Amino acid sequence: MLSQLSPAIRQYLVVTGNYWAFTLTDGALRMLVVLHFHGLGYSPLEVALLFLFYEIFGVITNLVGGWLGAHLGLNRTMNVGLGLQIIALAMLLVPAHWLTVSWVMAAQALSGIAKDLNKMSAKSSIKLLVPADAQGTLYKWVAILTGSKNALKGVGFFIGGLLLAWLGFEGAVLSMTIALSLVWLSSLALLKKDLGKAKGKPRFRDIFSKSPAINRLSAARMFLFGARDVWFVVALPVFLYQSLGWNHSLTGGFMALWVIGYGVVQALAPRITGKASGKTPDGKGATLWAGALTLIPVLIAISLMLGMDPTLAIVGGLLIFGAAFAVNSSLHSYLIIRYAGSDGVSLDVGFYYMSNAMGRLIGTLLSGWAFQSAGLGLSGLEACLWISALFLIFATLISIKLPKHCDATA
Template sequence: MLTDGALRMLVLLHFHTLGFSPVQLAYLFLLYELAGIVTNLSAGWIAARFGLTSTLYAGLGIQVLALLALAALDPGWSLWASVVYVMAVQGASGVAKDLSKMSAKSAVKLLAPSGEGGLFWWVALLTGSKNAVKGAGFLLGAVLLAVLGFVPAILAMALVLALILLAVLLKMPAGLPQGRKGAKFREVFSKDRNINRLSAARLFLFGARDVWFVVGIPIYFYAVLSDGSEEGNRAAFFMIGTFMAVWTILYGAVQAAAPRLLGAAKRPEAELIREARRWAGFLFLVPAALAVLIWSVGAPGAGLTAAIVIGLLVFGAIFAVNSSLHSYLILAFSTSGRVTMDVGFYYMANAAGRLLGTLLSGLSYQLGGLALCLASAALLIALSWAGAGRLRSA
């Protein structure tokens, strides 16, 4: 997750300085998100068939290869040749990330203690720490780009990740499922209405985040903070990376604390389903208010930028509670025999939401700036709220 976050920031900022438009920057991440849809849909079956450790090892190994491939990018290639090549490498990175994430999330269902609130607590802790590490990766990517440059930064990350893969191969404890030969791919598609409705809510929730997060806010801050000089670019890279890191680390910290904030250990599943609806309503208010504020103020200034930063940090905290509730409910709704397939299907919807958000991020920013990105986020959250509103307790 550290290299995943760093790679995203490296690619975004490096190619923005090369003159890529917001829509072209969005293209760079499309295959990454599309690969996530395919990977999550198939990874649940692969893990059920071949075991959870196989998908974890594959995820780490593919990420090392993706980093090495990106380091081989030839600056003499044409614009569109570079776009296609980076899209392909990002696609491989998306496969790597989702194989690793699905493996870890599924293992929680099988390893977490069965006491009151135990599952929610462990899901929240894993998810929160994962996102905090990814947030640190955003800052790491921006700093490495400013200090080392594009290729040395990527090679350094590949080396560290290869050492981690070696350590995991040598030290992986026994106890995770080894797979079953009779697992059928068609079993991936759930017939449980709650799982399907929750997956739809998840799709729109993550679309609402990425519609401003992927392209909109980094490019907005770059326009506000950089004067176009090399020194100005470095300062802008650091500030953008810092914001993205702080936002994601805050998001992860609130995710980890969500069971305690909600008093989950003493609340039945039906009440937590109602909380998922309620927190989606709270989340809608933030991007809607920010969109109105930006449209009414017009020209960016220090005051408006400060309000956007504060508003998006509030968005991140409320978004984290929503995400944590979803992550608990998917495991609560699934059975031990289907957990990898249900989690894979659910994260397929998550990846589809990121793909939708990525597409809309570049397009919305190009057509209407950050205000339109945030207005689109509010609309997607309303759709997520509608999906959560149809969940029913067992």
Template sequence: MLSDGALRMLVLLHFHGLGFSPVQLAYLFVLYEVAGVVTNLSAGWIAARFGLTRTLYAGLALQVLALVALAALDPAWSLWGSVAYVMAVQGASGVAKDLAKMSSKSAVKLLAPAGQGGLFAWVAVLTGSKNAVKGAGFLLGAVLLGVVGFTGSVLGMALVLALILAAVALWMPEGLPKGRKGAKFSEVFSKDTNVNWLSFARVFLFGARDVWFVVGIPIYFYAVLSDGTEAGNRAAFFAIGSFMAVWTILYGAVQAWAPRLLRAKSRSEGDLVASARHWVSALVAVPALLAVLVCAAGEPAPWLTGVIVAGLLVFGAVFAVNSSLHSYLILAFTSGERVTMDVGFYYMANAAGRLLGTLLSGLSYQLGGLPACLATAAVMLLLSRYGAGRLEEKDTRR
């Protein structure tokens, strides 16, 4: 997750500095997200067929190869040649990240202590720490770009990740499933309505984040903070990386704290399903109000930048509770036999939401700037609320 966050910032800021438009920047991440959709859809079956440890090793190894390949990018290539190459490498990176993530999330269901409170706590700690580390990666990527440069940064990350892969292979604990030969790909598609509606809600929850997070906010802040000089660009890189890092670390911290905030140990699954509806309803208001404010303000101003930062941090905290609830509910809804299948399907929906948000981020910013990104986020959250509203509480499920 550290290398994933760092790589995202390196690619975004490096290619923006080369003159890429918001839509072109979004294209760089499209194959990354498409790969996430395909990987998560198939990874559940692959893990059920071949075992969780193999998918984890494959994810780490592929990320090392993707980083090395990115270092081979030649500045002399044509614009669209560079775009195509980076899209392909980002696609491989997306496969790597999602193989590793699906493996770790599925293992929680199998290794967590019995009882609802224990499962929610483990899920929250895993997802919270993962996102906190990814947030540190955003800052690391921005700092490395300013200090070491693009090529040195990606090669350094490849070396560190290769060492981590070796350590994981040497000290992997026993007890994870080895796979079963009879697993069929058709089993990936769940027949549980709660799994399907939760996945629907997840698509639009994460789309609502990425529609402003991927392109809109970094480019808006770059336009506001950079004066066009090399020193100004470096300062802008650091400020943008710091914001993305703080936002993601806050998101991870709130995720880890969510079970206590929601008093999960003393509440039923049905109560937590109802909470998922309430929290996404509250989240809708944040981007809607920010969109109106930014549109009404017209020109960027220091006070407006401060309000946007504060508003998006509030968004991050409320979003984290929603995300943590979803991460618990998918494991509560599934069974031990289907865990890799259902988790893979759910994270396929997660990746589809990121893909949709990525595409709309560049397009929305190109057409209407930051207000359009934020307004689109509010609409997507309304759709997520619809999906959460269709979830059945435990005592009414057949």
């Protein structure tokens, strides 16, 4: 069956399989760290700081990783990412008294490098596997890869909460380490050599994009993901657990279902944004969708301030926010692949996802700081929601200058 598929499709399946396996462990590890260390008495800000190096090294990795991908080939950067994630997981298998804040931050730093090497490699490779005149196909493949990744990240959240309750922290980490090691060995054997390697030798200074469109899209992406993570990464799970009284399994399960639904909507984004009529999105679509998303955290915050039932306001509002954010994210993911150059594609994609990682870093730190400094409870979450709305206003304004009228027929 697989032998009858074209080489491009087979490589797409290998890349997607790698990305899926990595994403499962990444989502599970994030939930494990948040719930386990909050259960040990860490404050929301301290939990946020555990992810500090994860996000910082994600910024650096995307910037440098794009150059490495063009220089060495995307197969190598993807396999290095898988290997580093295995090491990061193994670092958490040490005796419990070794799991200090600095040690966990170091493990998260490796995980951050691994995640963004893997993601940059997967997203960049799609550009090389789709003909230049098949923009509709490109949009569909990017949406499927992005949507399925986030759906599986949600499954990873659920697995993380479940494994923590079932096997404990050490047992959960060990099981993921073994599973990912098997995937890594398969990837070494199956992934095509020199995929994405630039024809010339890219200079290190080429890591910075010279394209105005890519620079604007990258800035919008930074604020878009900062707006999500400022209330989703730390503030939301701590609020659900501490203020609404949800247990670890319920908190992990709900966030897992949210991310799964978010991924499903991402995969369906081409239908939602007009591909069914033969069109692919442009800068105008990015502006309109970012503007619509801005209204949602504002309405959630106002509902909480007016005394609406917090469970209804948060759960209902989060579902609407997730659907709108998913379309925004998928649309952005398509535009960066479209704007990027074909030779050394990972340079442009790496720069763009550097901005993505910067947004997550800013959002993660603000999530813990704003929630804690405003006080535990609704007031803390309201502060995070208002920051989210401000970031989305910035994303909308920046998107106005993105190129228009670049529709393409599938």
